[in-house]
Amino acid sequence: MNEKKIIELKNIAVSFDGEPVLKNLNLSISDGEFVTLLGPSGCGKTTTLRIIAGFITPDDGDVFFEGKRVNDLPAYKRTVNTIFQRYALFPHLNVYENVAFGMRVQKKSNAEIKETVTRMLELVNLKGFEKRSVSKLSGGQQQRVAIARALANKPRVLLLDEPLAALDLKLRKDMQAELKNIQKSLGISFIYVTHDQEEALSMSDTVVVMDDGEIQQIGTPQDIYNEPENAFVADFIGESNILDGVMLEDYLVEFFGRKFKCLDAGFDKNEPVDVVIRPEDIDIVEPAKGHLTGTVTAVTFKGVHYDTIVDFKGFKWLIQTTDYYGEGSVIGIVLNPEDIHIMKKSAYSGMFGDYSSYSEEFDELGDAEAAAEAEEEAEG
Amino acid sequence: MKSRAAATPFGLWMGIFTVVPMAIVLWFAFTDANGTFTLANIARIWQYAGTYVDSIWMGAVATLICLVLAYPVALSISRKAEHMQRTMVMIVMLPMWMNFLLRTYAWMTLLEDQGLLNQFLRWIGLPAMHLINTDAAVVLGMVYNFLPFMILPLYSVMAKLDNRIIEAAQDLGSNGFQVFRRVILPLSAPGIVSGVTMVFVPAVSTFVISKLLGGSKYMMIGDVIESMFVGDGCDYNVGAALSLVLMVLMLVCMSLMRKVDNGEDELGGMMA
């Protein structure tokens, strides 16, 4: 990966039927970078990819490819290839011809095509499948044909729209590793769309968190996880307890009526802030030794750890601990400065990070809904 | 026994509508007026060899014109929004619900020497043309009457063509023509085969269109067959033999057509 920008999106805006879908989107991608667009369903990830691929012309803003404006360049002239959300293989062609498609269009010699197709099928572990009809392949195999087909065109940038969404967990893990290896060995840029945060964090150089047609944060996986910009990002990436606090001065924050040292600075004096505490960062101690004491109200076994819900003065936190504390136990917690992360207030403040209504089902409903229900419960 | 139970209605249907009528045609074709076996009827078809060739030729020309006209129409309908598609298909089918004879008579009055078309030509200062009772008029009548039968099967295949597959082809560098040639055309081949069948078969055996637009002297094989069943000099046995041969000829044409289609597929698979 180097610093040369291969793709730049500047002030992109798109509406469908008068509904804004992307609002003033700015994004630049370096040559050889693995960038992931991460966000909930409908936030505009596919639309962003389609703008880069050339299937949508933005209403506003510009798309640059190596510094050249390409707004009006049709898809077939762009050195960008796409792996579509549902593969879109050619049903009338066999595996070999699907992979060869791009080269046939470019009128490459048969020898060159054969050499490349063979190499690509080896790369995606489909040697010997040349003559198979694509409709008789499993989902994972079709996916790999789609990857080979796109790579055979030697794209400068590969766009992948939730390529692994249809695969089972085990296969998905294997394919994640394979894709990452392919990207590294070819040294091309990947723009990867997913709504699976774990996938985003483990594969990417850069993660772009989107919601509602806007970019919420751009950063390395570590940045995104450790330094979320707002409550949406903190909640969408991993689990977070988000509390109202007041920044008394640099490196000193107050919440729950107590002052805590922290590592953040650069806020106004007495500025109201959102305080993020990750459930796995919290240390449990004897009640007497804790900064705060609370009562355990629910425990769920998760394999590696227990999800423990603890009531602190009516506000419920999620704590992940490898030790078991039964319902009703009184515990103390210690918060070290590095466990506390301060965020500016945003439109998302107060919508996330309260585990009052925590349960397995709510977790699956999606966080926004859970938050809404939590609010209703609090009111009722 | 499940498959047998399911097959019964079909078996019954086949018996009533296919086997029995075919048997009757065969009986007539190979017997004389007294009901004794003979090959004389079949032998007489040589007399009409020229008419067969003409009919197949005219049917083929009409089918080809239908295909050329219908293909872009079907394609553009299939790429529209769904509610638009339904309306457009309705409009295509609408003339089919008008009586077939009426439509053909309408063309007669249009094409006559003193008909609307010639009046119009004179009005804009062009010389009038002799249109009625020509090959062209018959082909025109066929194209007009059978065009919806070409559009509908083409459309129904094309409507299933996933837009993402077209986008995938563009994404891989195909311009408009290449998308057409490498993706749309091969994937719409089944529609072409069934559309051609639906038009070619009735076009070759038509007799009303050729009678009304081709004039009384004009004969297609359908007219010959008709003359064997109505009026003076009718001969059911020869009529049946003519029909039988026509059917065999059309089966041969259609299977040739399918061969070409399959061959193209294989060719496409190897070197597209």
Ligand SMILES: Nc1ncnc2c1ncn2[C@@H]1O[C@H](COP(=O)(O)OP(=O)(O)OP(=O)(O)O)[C@@H](O)[C@H]1O
């Ligand atoms: N062609 C279109 N016409 C109208 N609305 C559209 C069109 N394409 C997308 N949208 C709308 O734009 C919004 C963003 O869609 P997009 O496909 O980019 O979402 P996404 O982030 O890819 O979601 P998912 O994770 O579900 O794939 C959605 O509300 C969607 O309904």
Ligand SMILES: [Mg+2]
């Ligand atoms: Mg999408």
